[in-house]
Amino acid sequence: MALTDISIGQYFPGDSPVHRMDPRMKLVLTLVYVVMLFLAGNFSSLAMGIILLLVVYPLSRIPLTLILKSVKPIVPIVLFTGILNMFFVKGDPLWTLGFLSISREGLRMAALLALRILCLIAGTSLLTYTTSPIALTDGIEQLFSPLKKLGAPVHEIAMMMTITLRFIPTLIEETDKIMSAQKARGADLESGGLFQRMKALLPILIPLFVSAFRRAEELALAMECRCYHGGEGRTRMRTLRLGTVDVLAALLVAAFLASTIFFSVAGAG
Amino acid sequence: MSTIIRTEQLSHIYSQGTVFEQAAIRNVNLNIEKGEFVGVIGHTGSGKSTLIQHLNGLLRPTSGKVYIGGEDIWAKPKEIRRFRFQVGLVFQYPEYQLFEDTVYKDISFGPRNMGLSEEEIDRRVRQAAAFVELKEATLQKSPFELSGGQKRRVAIAGVIAMSPDVLILDEPTAGLDPRGRDRILGEIKEYHQQQKATVLLVSHSMEDIARYASKVLVMNQAQVFLYDTVEAVFSRGSEMESMGLNIPQITRICRQLAERGIPISPQTYTVESAKDQILGILQKRGVK
Incomplete structure (x- = not known):
């Protein structure tokens, strides 16, 4: 059952102000937030990024355990980059052992980097936690719609993204079922060398691909039966509109961006 | 007759320790005699599928024990495959698990995993194919060019080829026409009689259960509600109806x-x- 426990990029339905925001605004503001984190060159400006998270997460009513869950898988990466920075940034040494030395600048750099990565993950997961995949692709499609004039198949790409996201849980479930069925016939997935294990995957991969193709064909047929013919002249059931929440959110993020730039340039801390 | 399947306070809880925590089966105590043909009924979500996946060790109990032929199957977790050969499990829509390039090779997957000799594998494959009435010519075809009913029979043959003492089938006739349904159920009955095997058949069709089974196991709300003879179970029609089941x-x-x-x-x-x-x-x- 471990396969069905995956929660990366999962959407958690809710009715908070953050959930109600326009997905386009959320996408833009997330991008601004990422830029803001990279503009922050010292602790006081980075603190702005942390405070923003502390304001928005409670508003979104996403449980604390979920945030920890999203951050957990990247802890090793954070530690690794942190340690590398600690040893390789040159400055006045605090502590030396042979060729290894830790400098004050190194420690500072490591801490900044670790905080920045953690904020990055926590901030971007907020987007996927509070936005349904459908709303997200809708938002992406509309944000990129100017590219249609250049002949880019924006609608088709967005539709492909929607379908991909929609089928991830289905295919995970399917994999689980096929694995059980082959195990019931004595398939041994756990032992043997690398080559043997790869060979043992064939009885799972082949039926999985066959069923993915079957599903694709069925879906294409069902879409054609409902006269789907691409994005041309297509209207939406729910049109995206910017509301008060979006304007407030934009102002909030703008204020934080301004203060980040201010603290960064002022160079204090 | 001796007991072949026994469970003791068997429980399985999904997503334990989270908000999604849910008991799929709770404190199930079962004694199934050798050679019985048991019909398993219960509406969707009653725990049927979870129960049968414990009987061949695909799922590990959260608590409680499963005994097959008197042996605790989780006593040595490394040897769990032994019980998967002894208790054959055919899933719903088993045709979606076919993968080899010929029907013959697909049916031989189970026996090959058992580590049998080539002659024995060949004998088992042909015997299993005969059980489900597959023609010799079909054995060399690709399973992907067969009809739906044929594919299903190939998949069932793949489990029968391991000659399990206990054969469990989860709705083997779902989505088949009446003729295909009668054919598959007849073949299962024949396996039951010829091999003196114990059969558990999960089905929503009370008619099929009444016709083939000797005993009925009724699951309701994660527990065994009844395990008795067909007559005894169907005589409690009103209770069955209150659970959303028919006679x-x-x-x-x-x-x-x-x-x-x-x-x-x-x-x-x-x-x-x-x-x-x-x-x-x-x-x-x-x-x-």
Whole structure:
């Protein structure tokens, strides 16, 4: 059952102000937030990024355990980059052992980097936690719609993204079922060398691909039966509109961006 | 007769320790005798599928024990595959698990995993193919060019080829036409009789259960509600109906006829037996 426990990029339905925001605004503001984190060159400006998270997460009513869950898988990466920075940034040494030395600048750099990565993950997961995949692709499609004039198949790409996201849980479930069925016939997935294990995957991969193709064909047929013919002249059931929440959110993020730039340039801390 | 399947306070809880925590089966105590043909019924979400996946060790109990032939199957977790060969499990829509380039190779997947000799594998494959009435020519075809009903029979043969002592099938006739359904159930019955095997058949069709099973296991709300003979279970029709389950249509008709004073047994479970009784009554009344 471990396969069905995956929660990366999962959407958690809710009715908070953050959930109600326009997905386009959320996408833009997330991008601004990422830029803001990279503009922050010292602790006081980075603190702005942390405070923003502390304001928005409670508003979104996403449980604390979920945030920890999203951050957990990247802890090793954070530690690794942190340690590398600690040893390789040159400055006045605090502590030396042979060729290894830790400098004050190194420690500072490591801490900044670790905080920045953690904020990055926590901030971007907020987007996927509070936005349904459908709303997200809708938002992406509309944000990129100017590219249609250049002949880019924006609608088709967005539709492909929607379908991909929609089928991830289905295919995970399917994999689980096929694995059980082959195990019931004595398939041994756990032992043997690398080559043997790869060979043992064939009885799972082949039926999985066959069923993915079957599903694709069925879906294409069902879409054609409902006269789907691409994005041309297509209207939406729910049109995206910017509301008060979006304007407030934009102002909030703008204020934080301004203060980040201010603290960064002022160079204090 | 001796017990072949026994469970002791068997429970399985999904997503334990999270908000999604849910008991799929709770404190199940079962004793299934060797050679029995058991029909398993219960509406969706009653725990049938979870229960049967414990019997061959695909799922590990959250608590409680499973004994097959008197042995605790989780005593040595490394040897769990041994019990998967002893208890064959056919999943719903088993045709989606076919993967080899020929039917022959696909059926031989199970026996090959058992580590049998080539001659024995060949014997098993041919025997299993004969059970599900596959022609010799079909064995060399690709499983992907067969019809739906044929694919399903190939998949069932793949499990039968391991000659399990216990054969468990999860709705083996779902989505088949009446002829395909009767054919598959007939073949399962034949395996039951020839191999003296124990069979567990999960089904939503009370008619099929009444026709083939000797005992019925009724699951309700993650627990075993009843495990008794077909007669005993179907005589508690109103309780079954309150759980959203039916008794065979013909039983309901005979019951209502009996209530109106017609001398027909209210414990009639098959159309054939109802026909004989009605013809007898008509004869007595002088109708030809």
